[in-house]
Amino acid sequence: MEFNILDADAQSNARAGLIKTDHGEIETPIFMPVGTAGSVKAVHQRELKDDIEAQIILGNTYHLYLRPGLDIIRAAGGLQRFNGWQGPILTDSGGYQVYSLSDTRKITEEGVHFKSHIDGSKHLFTPENVIDIQRAIGGDIIMAFDECTPYPCEYPYARNSLDMTHRWLKRCCDRFDQTPALYEYSQALFPIVQGSTYADLRKESAEVVASFERPGNAIGGLAVGEPAEMMYKMTDEVCQILPKNKPRYLMGVGTPANILESIALGIDMFDCVMPTRNARNGMLFTSEGIINIKNKKWQDDLSPIDENLGGYVSQSYSKAYLRHLIISKEILGAQIASIHNLSFYLWLVKEARRQIIGGSFASWKTAMVKKVSGRL
Structure with missing residues (x-):
């Protein structure tokens, strides 16, 4: 190695x-x-x-x-x-x-x-x-x-x-x-x-x-x-x-x-x-903050799970649809949520790497910690 x-x-x-x-x-x-x-x-x-x-x-x-x-x-x-x-x-x-x-x-x-x-x-x-x-x-x-x-x-x-x-x-x-x-x-x-x-x-x-x-x-x-x-x-x-x-x-x-x-x-x-365990219980980590997809506020939200992530799952499924699956205890809900959360974690470290190489990590990190710690 x-x-x-x-x-x-x-x-x-x-x-x-x-x-x-x-x-x-x-x-x-x-x-x-x-x-x-x-x-x-x-x-x-x-x-x-x-x-x-x-x-x-x-x-x-x-x-x-x-x-x-x-x-x-x-x-x-x-x-x-x-x-x-x-x-x-x-x-x-x-x-x-x-x-x-x-x-x-x-x-x-x-x-x-x-x-x-x-x-x-x-x-x-x-x-x-x-x-x-x-x-x-x-x-x-x-x-x-x-x-x-x-x-x-x-x-x-x-x-x-x-x-x-x-x-x-x-x-x-x-x-x-x-x-x-x-x-x-x-x-x-x-x-x-x-x-x-x-x-x-x-x-x-x-x-x-x-x-x-x-x-x-x-x-x-x-x-x-x-x-x-x-x-x-x-x-x-x-x-x-x-x-x-x-x-x-x-x-x-x-x-x-x-x-x-x-x-x-x-x-x-x-x-x-955490990303997969929380996903199966309906907690999503996103680039804008934490979402409890079981909350009724997402029932009619047809926007993508996370518009800032480029992956198929995060872009192709809406919050309303994922909420329906999780509430209904459909296996697909756990799959979508798990793939999304892991995609977010890999996006986060990849973006951190990009910011380090670009010389802007410190300021980006300060702003991002506040964002990803908040609840939507």
């Missing part, structure tokens, strides 16, 4: 870059649609490519390991050949999902013992076998196994958790370096900065992560309930330390405003289930 910075904003830490993988190039800043179980909910792969213009998607180790399992993915030759998406894929290690199973998991130095949410069967994730699983899934970018601490989190717990995450990171790197890629393309391992909302722990973790000199680095354990300003503060602290010549990935973030503010801090990569 290669990363090059092509331009930078003079008034912030925003930058426009290019990541090269064996499955294609990724223009940054970038938003990555979440395909937890190997598919982005309600969206065909062709729509991801042609309508949404996604450049990379996510798969999740925990979910894919449990179902459909590694045997069929190996037999297919990796996740791309299994699901038909021909572009780059990033796989999350499953650390966040295991963290969310707080009632049915036990964390030890060895790893995490947990029960499947599907059938209650018992499993163990270790730093070593999580690397092996991600080798089998075949993501272009794979993540180190870490512990995602809750918020709020007492300092002693955060301290102990961070120390263990760093020990796990060494084990992940050792396993990665000792094992070959299973398919005909290379993989890159990203470590994850943790440390809860404690600046000293975040700085320490960023220094440790940077010392492993991997192709890119991630920031985890944020957007888990802390105030947005705290998230920005921790992100800024970390970005001051992580190498500037490597991509920075802020995991699980977030709202359009979160993404714009974080781009200004120096973040290059984002993912979040």
Whole structure:
């Protein structure tokens, strides 16, 4: 994997870059649609490519390991050949999902013992076998196994958790370096900065992560309930330390405003289930603000979903028609809303990139944060 910075904003830490993988190039800043179980909910792969213009998607180790399992993915030759998406894929290690199973998991130095949410069967994730699983899934970018601490989190717990995450990171790197890629393309391992909302722990973790000199680095354990300003503060602290010549990935973030503010801090990569999850419930993100399409005010509105977006879905369907579908619980409503929201997120980061290159990002960002945060 290669990363090059092509331009930078003079008034912030925003930058426009290019990541090269064996499955294609990724223009940054970038938003990555979440395909937890190997598919982005309600969206065909062709729509991801042609309508949404996604450049990379996510798969999740925990979910894919449990179902459909590694045997069929190996037999297919990796996740791309299994699901038909021909572009780059990033796989999350499953650390966040295991963290969310707080009632049915036990964390030890060895790893995490947990029960499947599907059938209650018992499993163990270790730093070593999580690397092996991600080798089998075949993501272009794979993540180190870490512990995602809750918020709020007492300092002693955060301290102990961070120390263990760093020990796990060494084990992940050792396993990665000792094992070959299973398919005909290379993989890159990203470590994850943790440390809860404690600046000293975040700085320490960023220094440790940077010392492993991997192709890119991630920031985890944020957007888990802390105030947005705290998230920005921790992100800024970390970005001051992580190498500037490597991509920075802020995991699980977030709202359009979160993404714009974080781009200004120096973040290059984002993912979040929000655009598709909210879409299925009738919440639309648009270039003019947020729409609850279930509201009666849209019942007779025959204007396009978003006139500023160029995609087929956003231009071809009216707000009134989409409202009818969502209210009627028609599957097509969830599909249209999901494609639109993802199209908006990809438009937003593409426009941010254009503004960075054009030298007008800072002023554009300030105005756009207000616009996309408002409700119509």
